[in-house]
Amino acid sequence: MRVSASVKRLAVIGVGLIGGSFALALKEAGAVESVVGCGRTKENLYDALAIGAIDDATTEAAEAVEGADVIMLAVPVRSMVPIIAEVSHLIKPGAIVTDAGSTKEVVTGELVGHLPNYVHVVPGHPIAGSEKTGAIAATAGLYKGRRTILTPGKFTDPAAVELVKKLWEAAGARVETMAPDVHDVVLGAVSHLPHMVAYALVDTLLKWDDQVPMLRFSAGGLKDFTRVASSSPEMWRDVCLDNRVAIIEAIDRLTATLGEVKREIEAGNEKALLERFTRCREVRKRITSGDQG
Amino acid sequence: MRVSASVKRLAVIGVGLIGGSFALALKEAGAVESVVGCGRTKENLYDALAIGAIDDATTEAAEAVEGADVIMLAVPVRSMVPIIAEVSHLIKPGAIVTDAGSTKEVVTGELVGHLPNYVHVVPGHPIAGSEKTGAIAATAGLYKGRRTILTPGKFTDPAAVELVKKLWEAAGARVETMAPDVHDVVLGAVSHLPHMVAYALVDTLLKWDDQVPMLRFSAGGLKDFTRVASSSPEMWRDVCLDNRVAIIEAIDRLTATLGEVKREIEAGNEKALLERFTRCREVRKRITSGDQG
Numbered sequence: 001m002r003v004s005a006s007v008k009r010l011a012v013i014g015v016g017l018i019g020g021s022f023a024l025a026l027k028e029a030g031a032v033e034s035v036v037g038c039g040r041t042k043e044n045l046y047d048a049l050a051i052g053a054i055d056d057a058t059t060e061a062a063e064a065v066e067g068a069d070v071i072m073l074a075v076p077v078r079s080m081v082p083i084i085a086e087v088s089h090l091i092k093p094g095a096i097v098t099d100a101g102s103t104k105e106v107v108t109g110e111l112v113g114h115l116p117n118y119v120h121v122v123p124g125h126p127i128a129g130s131e132k133t134g135a136i137a138a139t140a141g142l143y144k145g146r147r148t149i150l151t152p153g154k155f156t157d158p159a160a161v162e163l164v165k166k167l168w169e170a171a172g173a174r175v176e177t178m179a180p181d182v183h184d185v186v187l188g189a190v191s192h193l194p195h196m197v198a199y200a201l202v203d204t205l206l207k208w209d210d211q212v213p214m215l216r217f218s219a220g221g222l223k224d225f226t227r228v229a230s231s232s233p234e235m236w237r238d239v240c241l242d243n244r245v246a247i248i249e250a251i252d253r254l255t256a257t258l259g260e261v262k263r264e265i266e267a268g269n270e271k272a273l274l275e276r277f278t279r280c281r282e283v284r285k286r287i288t289s290g291d292q293g
Numbered sequence: 294m295r296v297s298a299s300v301k302r303l304a305v306i307g308v309g310l311i312g313g314s315f316a317l318a319l320k321e322a323g324a325v326e327s328v329v330g331c332g333r334t335k336e337n338l339y340d341a342l343a344i345g346a347i348d349d350a351t352t353e354a355a356e357a358v359e360g361a362d363v364i365m366l367a368v369p370v371r372s373m374v375p376i377i378a379e380v381s382h383l384i385k386p387g388a389i390v391t392d393a394g395s396t397k398e399v400v401t402g403e404l405v406g407h408l409p410n411y412v413h414v415v416p417g418h419p420i421a422g423s424e425k426t427g428a429i430a431a432t433a434g435l436y437k438g439r440r441t442i443l444t445p446g447k448f449t450d451p452a453a454v455e456l457v458k459k460l461w462e463a464a465g466a467r468v469e470t471m472a473p474d475v476h477d478v479v480l481g482a483v484s485h486l487p488h489m490v491a492y493a494l495v496d497t498l499l500k501w502d503d504q505v506p507m508l509r510f511s512a513g514g515l516k517d518f519t520r521v522a523s524s525s526p527e528m529w530r531d532v533c534l535d536n537r538v539a540i541i542e543a544i545d546r547l548t549a550t551l552g553e554v555k556r557e558i559e560a561g562n563e564k565a566l567l568e569r570f571t572r573c574r575e576v577r578k579r580i581t582s583g584d585q586g
Binding site: 280 | 495499505512517537555561576577
């Protein structure tokens, strides 16, 4: 979607897959005039410059935020607060701070606490990604047709929320708004839980493999799990710490279901197992059709 | 691999993805002279004839096994024994009965018990598949580069084992031999457990979705799980009943690991979580390289 440039200066803190793709998509849509990228390693910033995601690069967040109209935080959630705490006094009045973090409630509260009240905070979370990392993996199409959730506070300036919504729409995303605590429960269930389960499964087999060599017989099903379990360890550690309550509830619910399956197998309850497996098949249709809707 | 035709008449009982692909691959390799396919539905048999997987079709197992040199059972494991019990007296002396079932110890014992001692039993299990079903999904290349495990008994005629090995190699598979109980533990861990976990996860979210709508926000990780959980319910019910002990051990081990992850999240143990997630990433390399080896 081509829109008239609505942001003069965008600062992207963390120019990896997520931040780099956001910048690329907005530049392609003509929704930003210029982008400054901020990161820890020069190599990655060079990549981001080379693919045209950013126009200027710096390793200093203080330099990046100065004069920026919109600041996108695309670093692991636990890194956001220290960065903002350090540079908050340099952000210009009326600027918008948004993010792409996987958890919302805890980190949003901390960000708001560190920012002057003349800065608008519009937390966001694009439901998109890949196990690939770095600017080199960024693409302008990453968010096309994917959902982005915004979790603004009740008193956030509606114009600021609308601008962030427009930016995500320019990147091709479908935008929904929800309360941060609901976001965290939903994502704890549909995203964080599958990752925890994949890690637990892979780790179980790794230990077992020392006693009975088995990993070389891995079939299709397991490969999907190992792909999920090869996501960024640092990011998932942060998600665990930040969305603790929702993830624990999710693990408890899964453990209960797994216990039911186990008891059905022990009892040789053919009917219950067949019903359960048949029901699960239907869910896929629900998810797949939701995708297209 | 092109080999001189070593089997005159192959009977495939159950001409779905697995049986159909076996027949197609052997015909392409010139390893069989003619194939008779046996199935319950005429539509599927017509498909198998149309794609050239079989030369003759019948809905009667009795007709299929008569005169066959090799009989491949490619039906769900719990269906194998009733079929063989019914037709065992029609199988010619010196013929080989083999199978492609996902579990080995229980079903092999029952098959041997129903067959005269002049029939050779060479149980097998190709580690290949897809969530697709039916002859229409069969391809000659399904087994190329994949492993097939044979679990012959100690007193099985070595020539019969060698012939089945040659057939799988002609289909492009790499063949290994192991004891049936070891097979069941290994597959219970690397295949059956991931399926049980995927079913449990999907079922947990299905129930939760009634309280908090969440399935429409499903991200990449969950989609892999829903794909695994859309496999044939009948087949997985049979696998559960047939490999009960190994699957229960696998579920117990996974539940223990999941409990460890939960406690690390509760305690905010950043170091333990990071170590665990990093370790899991390595496993993928191990599996991927094992694939190529």
